[in-house]
Amino acid sequence: EVQLLEFGGGLVQPGGSLRLSCAASGFTFSSYVMSWVRQAPGKGLEWVSAISGSGDRTYYADSVKGRSAISRDNSKNTLYLQMNSLRAEDTAVYYCAKVRDVGEPDYFDYWGQGTLVTVSS
Amino acid sequence: DIQMTQSPSSLSASVGDRVTITCQASQDISNYLIWYQQKPGKAPKLLIYDASNLETGVPSRFRGSGSGTDFTFTISSLQPEDIATYYCQQYDNLPLTFGQGTKLEIK
Numbered sequence A: 001e002v003q004l005l006e007f008g009g010g011l012v013q014p015g016g017s018l019r020l021s022c023a024a025s026g027f028t029f030s031s032y033v034m035s036w037v038r039q040a041p042g043k044g045l046e047w048v049s050a051i052s053g054s055g056d057r058t059y060y061a062d063s064v065k066g067r068s069a070i071s072r073d074n075s076k077n078t079l080y081l082q083m084n085s086l087r088a089e090d091t092a093v094y095y096c097a098k099v100r101d102v103g104e105p106d107y108f109d110y111w112g113q114g115t116l117v118t119v120s121s
Numbered sequence B: 001d002i003q004m005t006q007s008p009s010s011l012s013a014s015v016g017d018r019v020t021i022t023c024q025a026s027q028d029i030s031n032y033l034i035w036y037q038q039k040p041g042k043a044p045k046l047l048i049y050d051a052s053n054l055e056t057g058v059p060s061r062f063r064g065s066g067s068g069t070d071f072t073f074t075i076s077s078l079q080p081e082d083i084a085t086y087y088c089q090q091y092d093n094l095p096l097t098f099g100q101g102t103k104l105e106i107k
Helices: none
Strands: A003-007 A010-012 A018-025 A034-039 A045-051 A058-060 A068-073 A078-083 A092-099 A108-111 A115-119 B004-007 B010-013 B019-025 B033-038 B045-049 B062-067 B070-075 B084-090 B102-106
Touching (some): A003 A092, A045 A068, A045 A078, A108 B045, B019 B033, B019 B084, B033 B062, B070 B084
Parallel strands (some): A010 A115, B010 B102
Antiparallel strands (some): A003 A018, A034 A045, A045 A058, A092 A108, A092 A115, B033 B084, B084 B102
16 A cells, blocks of 8 residues: 655744655655645645655755755655744645656655644844 | 636525536636536545546536536535535646535525
């Protein structure tokens, strides 16, 4: 059974940093593109970032480009999102999601339960 | 970026009703269109991929159709457990983009 479990959310001040983690199990982690998708309170879904199975290709939404870094440790079956220079508009539930196919980022067949990031002073 | 426009933004229907949601892309996305269901406090769930293919285990009352720029999602007979917000998503180009969602309620 595929499981994705996010960690690392919390309250952070504007301008601060946070690293999210996602522990994966139940599939061959290194074979799949992985992604982060966020949802601001009461709002819709926004794709944030993705990374290839080997980690050699990364992709970012313009809203986080230059402030965030996605990475993965395939030996630990773990996905990360380092977020810097956080802003109030980064407040959201952050979901880790497995991409269906093994190539480019496309769509998501499994999602974690989400971790809430609140940016506030 | 490809803009995805869903309508309506909310919908109230009775159990047993046929429900239809539309999603329009700002440019041709072929059939690279997904439908998700999200229940309150839960993660989204994949329902339909490639515009019209039903994900394994999803009830057959859910149906997707369309190609190019215009897509439709239909629930043939609304059930109480279908109360949720539904999102479309395109994957023709990065950034991946979602519709704004359609909140479905029971009348």
